[in-house]
Amino acid sequence: MSRIKIRAQQADGVTEVKALMRHPMETGMRKDQSGEAIPAHFITEVAVFHGERAVMQGYWGAAVSANPFLGVRFKGGAAGDTVKVTWVDNQGGTGEGETTIR
Amino acid sequence: MMKLTDSTGLSRRRILGWSAMLGAAMSLPTRVWAWVRPEAAFVATGLDQALAELGGTPTVHDGIQFTTPDIAENGAVVPIRIEVDPAALPNVSKVSVLVEMNPNPMAAVFDIAPDTEVYIETRVKVAQTCNLYAVVEADGQLFMQSRETKVTLGGCGG
Numbered sequence: 450m451s452r453i454k455i456r457a458q459q460a461d462g463v464t465e466v467k468a469l470m471r472h473p474m475e476t477g478m479r480k481d482q483s484g485e486a487i488p489a490h491f492i493t494e495v496a497v498f499h500g501e502r503a504v505m506q507g508y509w510g511a512a513v514s515a516n517p518f519l520g521v522r523f524k525g526g527a528a529g530d531t532v533k534v535t536w537v538d539n540q541g542g543t544g545e546g547e548t549t550i551r
Numbered sequence: 552m553m554k555l556t557d558s559t560g561l562s563r564r565r566i567l568g569w570s571a572m573l574g575a576a577m578s579l580p581t582r583v584w585a586w587v588r589p590e591a592a593f594v595a596t597g598l599d600q601a602l603a604e605l606g607g608t609p610t611v612h613d614g615i616q617f618t619t620p621d622i623a624e625n626g627a628v629v630p631i632r633i634e635v636d637p638a639a640l641p642n643v644s645k646v647s648v649l650v651e652m653n654p655n656p657m658a659a660v661f662d663i664a665p666d667t668e669v670y671i672e673t674r675v676k677v678a679q680t681c682n683l684y685a686v687v688e689a690d691g692q693l694f695m696q697s698r699e700t701k702v703t704l705g706g707c708g709g
C-alpha cells in the first residue's frame with residue numbers, strides 16, 4: 450500500500466482536501482530505451498471520505514499526470530474530523546492517506 | 552455423524568465465510584455509490600465518441616468555471632480546475648474532463664456526493680495544443696465549458 454500525502458483545512462463550513470499520490474501513471478503507449486512497450490500502469494479509482502461518508506468518487510484514465518494531485522472541497526467537516534483518500538490501480542495496487550481536518 | 556448442512560442448505564463453512572466477509576466490509580468506510588467506471592468513454596479514441604458514451608452533446612453553461620493555463624510548457628503536467636456555481640447550475644452529480652487531441656480524450660470522471668461543493672483540481676497530460684472540456688451532469692442533462700491550452704512540449708513523450 451502506497452501512502453498518500455494529504456491535507457484538509459476547514460473554513461466557513463467548507464473543507465478543502467489536497468492529496469498528492471505517488472504513481473507512475475503509465476499510459477501503455479510509451480516504449481523504454483530498448484524499444485519494449487512499457488505496460489499501462491495507472492490509478493483507475495480514487496475516493497475521498499469524510500469520516501465514513503464518501504464525498505467524491507473518481508475514475509481515472511492514464512491521462513491524469515504522474516504523481517497525481519487531487520484537490521476537492523466538500524460541505525461540512527469540523528476541525529478534528531477524519532478525512533481519508535484511497536486509490537486502486539489497474540494492476541491491483543492500492544494507496545491510502547488519512548488526516549484530521551485543521 | 553455431525554450434520555454439516557442446516558435446513559436452509561447452507562454449510563457451516565459458508566456461513567462462517569460470509570460473516571468474515573461482512574466483518575471486513577463493515578470495517579471499510581461506507582461507499583455511497585457502487586463503482587461504475589464508464590469504460591466505454593475511457594477507451595473511446597475520439598472526442599465525439601467519448602461524449603456520445605457519456606450521454607450526448609453537452610450544452611455550454613456559464614455556471615461552470617473551467618480554469619486551465621493558456622500556455623502549458625510541459626504537456627505532461629497541466630493543472631486544471633473545475634468549479635460549479637450551485638445557484639446557476641444545481642444538482643451536479645458528475646464532472647468529467649476530456650482532452651480533445653489525446654489518444655483517448657477521456658481523462659477523468661468524478662462522482663460528486665449530493666449537497667456538497669462541486670470543486671475539483673487535478674493535473675492532466677495534454678498531448679498537443681487543443682481544447683480541453685469540462686463536462687458536467689446535472690439532473691440527467693449534460694453541460695460543458697471548454698478552454699484551449701497551447702502546449703510547448705507534448706505530454707506523451709518517450
